[in-house]
Amino acid sequence: MKRKHLIMACTALVAVAGVYALGRWSATSTASSRAAEARDAGMPQTDALPPGSAAPATRRIKGGPLPPPTAPLGTTFADLQARANAGDADAARRLVHDLDRCGRLRAAEWNNAGTTNTLLERKTEGMNAAQLRTYQALLDAMEVRQQAADKNRELCGGVDDKMLDTLVANIAQAARLGDADARACYLGQGPLYNVRSLLEHPGVLQSYRRDATAMIESGVAAGDWRVVDLLQRAYEPGAQGLLAGMLGSDPAQHYRYLKLYRLGAEPHRASQLDRQIAAVAASLPPEQRYEADRWAQTAFKESFSGPSTTTTPQGWDACTF
Known part of the structure; x- marks a missing residue:
């Protein structure tokens, strides 16, 4: 007992205070005072x-x-x-x-x-x-x-x-400053990580579009397998999510990042990835496959090391801090 x-x-x-909306998104005339x-x-x-403004x-x-x-x-x-x-x-x-x-x-x-x-x-x-x-x-x-x-x-x-x-906003800032964990979370979830805040500040979606493009480039250049996995899934036809909505479906790009991801895969994931690659390749002309294969090989040699599938196991969460 x-x-x-x-x-x-x-x-x-x-009791911990809940996260409530902080007031309406101000118009451009009040943005400077805020x-x-x-x-x-x-x-x-x-x-x-305001929406569309350049980030500092x-x-x-x-x-x-x-x-x-x-x-x-x-x-x-x-x-x-x-x-x-x-x-x-x-x-x-x-x-x-x-x-x-x-x-x-x-x-x-x-x-x-x-x-x-x-x-x-x-x-x-x-x-x-x-x-x-x-x-x-x-x-x-x-x-x-x-x-x-x-x-x-x-x-x-x-x-x-x-x-x-x-x-x-702080996840975005940490990602801009090169933090790999914040970059993966921001690319994977962006403003959707706090939907209440997004509803009050819809202009942050414009910031996401601008920042995500730069973060994709920096992530690939840094050899971040999480960024590669996020991209191959986002480009897949029928994919859902904020990143997929921004990029749009593109079988050629999906094949490109899937092929790069496969180059770093561990043996236990290889057969599954090979089947995915074969299915995508069947819908692409030979010249697109050749260009994507060459790009993946070059990117892998220049920027990547370690197994891709260890960094991004099946079901991994992009926002685990």
């Missing part, structure tokens, strides 16, 4: 721009030491945001990771509470030894999860909706 009370006490929920407010508050400036230039710099990992984001946000806006890639990466953790906290606590209540309501009477061991293991796992949630609550102290609403 003491064990039960201890776990129930550990699972007490602390940008000034964003600079004063340390917020990223790209979301304050970014230059990667090396900043000083970051705050301690346990420092509450509510107290470090303004400094990290200002440094990220100035081009500090380490600050941008840290800001994305912390904001993402805080954005997930409310859902994690809700799920933990439901799972714990269900677990505690189970009757142990009549369980055999093996079942009791399994039940104890589940209790221990819930304690570990609760301890992680407690740490996240400490990290997210002082975080408000306005800070959480900057997550997508």
